[in-house]
Amino acid sequence: MEIEELPEEAPKASLARENLLEEAQRAASSGTVDGKKVVSIVVIGHVDAGKSTLMGRLLYEVGRLDEKTKRANERGSLKAGKSSFSWAWGLDGTTEERQRGITMDIAQQFFSTPHRQITVLDAPGHKDFVPNMISGASQADCALLVVDAATGEFEAGFERGGQTREHVLLVRSLGVSQIIVAVNKLDQVEWSQARYNEIESTLRPFLAQSGFTASKTSFVPMGAMLGVNLVGREGEDAKQLNEWYSGPTLVDRLDKMEPPKRDYANFFRLPISNIFKTQSTSNVYITGRIAGGIVQVGEKVRAMPGDDSVVGVVKSIEVEDAPVNWAMAGTNVTVGLTNIDPISLNIGSVLCFPDEAMPLATVFTARIIVFDITVPITSGASVELFNQSRDVPATTSKLLSLIDRATGEVKKKNPRVLTKNVSAEVEISLRGAGSSIGTKGVPLEPFSVNKDIGRILLRRGGETIAAGIVLEILG
């Protein structure tokens, strides 16, 4: 991203709040920008399933990656001795990623289909990079799950230890309710319909159990590297697939994704997922997805946690690389701030209006679903708490009750341990009281107040062990 210096003057808000609400209501009910609905996707899947190749090829096919860049990528990856990775070079940004042939951070890209404006958050597949993926998924409306159809590869990604299951559970827990499964690398199994059906019939029940409804789950057969069934199915490479498949392409599927419900009437909340500093000590750009309310250029904002005397002014708002005057919940934005020292901002902090400051929590209750763990969760166990783009040390300080997953009723009070796949209510306390995070707490609101912010994940030893929603902030 190119950083420009912001002009010196802080702008004034141009619209009265009532008018802004009316405009937001109109825009939210049409759900469109330039006549298109705006949606964001996170790309998930096991390492080497072909996520970056698929996105690189897709961006090329829809005209976002030009011939020149494509050829430069081909030359670059050939020189590095990794010619088969050339499509992924469209996305895999840093030199380190290119040398290792893996994607490490969330790269943002934009493109359009006939009826949708799409923001793509590419997710890395390596095990230790799951935290990055969480940040991407907490900003997405739809997941694109890429699976490798090659013999033994789909199975390796789907078994315990593979990332397919963990990613699916994670994105659903973070509120993503639509999923498209790209059954990739079908060229490696001679475009076998039987293989495609086998993968679909294995994944469907799992996706349903994970909470994706059948109407919001779809499958697309493809060969990303050859560009088959991304936008079309012409030419020799697509001949075998055309013999048995006449359904939608990936773009046809993407073009039907539904935009999020926009919680524009809520308090303004913008969790910071990235910070871009400028030369100046009082100007900074941040990116994130607005989790509640509306913000306009000229309004005063502060960060939570943060010093309440530090109040900045919104100098610019960009959506999909274009400047706008205001933006509302559900939108991924880049916001330029002035009068604020970048030092007072951290990834995971939440921007809000000074008179509607976000609560900070050190102890809260949550309803969680425990994942497929081998070591049970005990009372007082150390965990890492993930919320938005932040992770902090915490403990499951009290195990309050076991909940029946079907009825939601309490099955047992004060259980001794939580084993795999149970649903429970727990109390969570931040560790490290006395340290900056321990005393100040994390910005958090109950799920009943804000459905984006009120979601949490618990991890232990590099593995996600539970996901849940915040019930009540106790302190």
Ligand SMILES: Nc1nc2c(ncn2[C@@H]2O[C@H](COP(=O)(O)OP(=O)(O)OP(=O)(O)O)[C@@H](O)[C@H]2O)c(=O)[nH]1
């Ligand atoms: N035969 C075949 N190979 C493919 C296809 N798509 C991707 N590949 C190859 O699979 C390998 C992995 O592709 P990537 O796109 O880097 O996979 P990824 O899922 O982004 O990997 P990570 O970023 O490491 O998680 C590369 O060698 C690709 O060229 C395909 O449709 N057919």
